[in-house]
Amino acid sequence: MLILSRKVNEKIMIGTDISISVIEIRGDQVKLGVEAPAAVKVYRQEVFDAIMRENRAAAESAPALPTIPLTKPEDTRGDKNHS
Amino acid sequence: MKVATKAYGLIDVDERQRITFPDGLYGFEGLKEYVLLDAQQQPFYWLQSLDSEQVAFILIDPFLFRPDYELDVSDEELLAIGLARPQDALVFAIITIPPTGAPMTANLQGPLVINRENHLGKQVVLTDPRWKTKHDILAELEMTRKAPC
Numbered sequence: 001m002l003i004l005s006r007k008v009n010e011k012i013m014i015g016t017d018i019s020i021s022v023i024e025i026r027g028d029q030v031k032l033g034v035e036a037p038a039a040v041k042v043y044r045q046e047v048f049d050a051i052m053r054e055n056r057a058a059a060e061s062a063p064a065l066p067t068i069p070l071t072k073p074e075d076t077r078g079d080k081n082h083s
Numbered sequence: 084m085k086v087a088t089k090a091y092g093l094i095d096v097d098e099r100q101r102i103t104f105p106d107g108l109y110g111f112e113g114l115k116e117y118v119l120l121d122a123q124q125q126p127f128y129w130l131q132s133l134d135s136e137q138v139a140f141i142l143i144d145p146f147l148f149r150p151d152y153e154l155d156v157s158d159e160e161l162l163a164i165g166l167a168r169p170q171d172a173l174v175f176a177i178i179t180i181p182p183t184g185a186p187m188t189a190n191l192q193g194p195l196v197i198n199r200e201n202h203l204g205k206q207v208v209l210t211d212p213r214w215k216t217k218h219d220i221l222a223e224l225e226m227t228r229k230a231p232c
Contacts, residue, residue, distance in 0.1 A: 038157060039157055039159040039160075041157075041160070041208070043208060043210070047192070047208060047210075048109060048208065050192070050216045051109045051110075051190070051192060051193035051206070051208060051216060052109040052110035053110070053216075054177070054179060054190045054193065054216040054217070055108050055109050055110045055111060055140075055177065055190075055193070055206075056110050057179045057181070058140050058141070058177045058178060058179040058190065059111070059137075059138055059139070059140060060182065061140075061141055061178065061179055061180040061181075061182075062180045062181070062182045063089065063090050064180075065122055065123075065124040065127050065141065065180070066180065066187055067124070068126060068147075068148075068220065068221070068224065069221075069224070070125075070126060070147060070224075
């Protein structure tokens with residue numbers, strides 16, 4: 001792990017095409033600017049954590065599947081014919 | 084092939100229902116081999132792990148309850164599962180049914196994309212803030228119905 005300090009408006013480069021700049025520091029919050037090629041996905045860590053948590057919760061789902069009231073247009077026509 | 088399933092015990096499954104997730108799913112990175120089963124109750128599916136009987140996910144076609152759903156995934160990411168044509172993609176949302184009786188939800192932020200030609204799958208992470216990890220399916224279905232055509 002590399003640990004370093006930067007001041008406002010300073011950057012770090014990751015490889016040659018990814019840069020992270022410190023835009024603003026206010027209290028305990030840092031505003032960062034990330035420039036990366038479109039193919040590089042940039043996410044907040046919480047997004048991954050949320051999806052991981054949700055997958056774990058999904059795997060603990062109650063196995064009894066509920067009913068979803070999905071009606072198709074044909075069903076409505078069927079009702080009309082019936083009446 | 085015989086598969087030990089969480090939902091239906093030991094059942095016979097066609098080899099063609101096998102799906103490989105080369106990276107696994109988030110939080111389940113070690114489990115890569117699954118089978119996709121039609122649930123006995125429509126419109127659900129089961130994604131059953133072949134490595135762990137107790138790991139199975141309930142899936143739904145997200146467009147069923149959110150016709151406005153859309154995925155913006157980079158071509159590079161989809162090439163990881165050899166997916167180049169949109170018509171080869173199957174998209175599923177993972178469902179959570181809390182044991183507490185709280186509403187069933189679908190994860191629209193981390194959908195599964197499966198290449199139906201080579202049976203490779205991937206969980207993708209969407210950045211569009213409209214899509215969250217918990218969408219109340221029945222409530223949103225109700226809203227879709229009420230919306231004017």
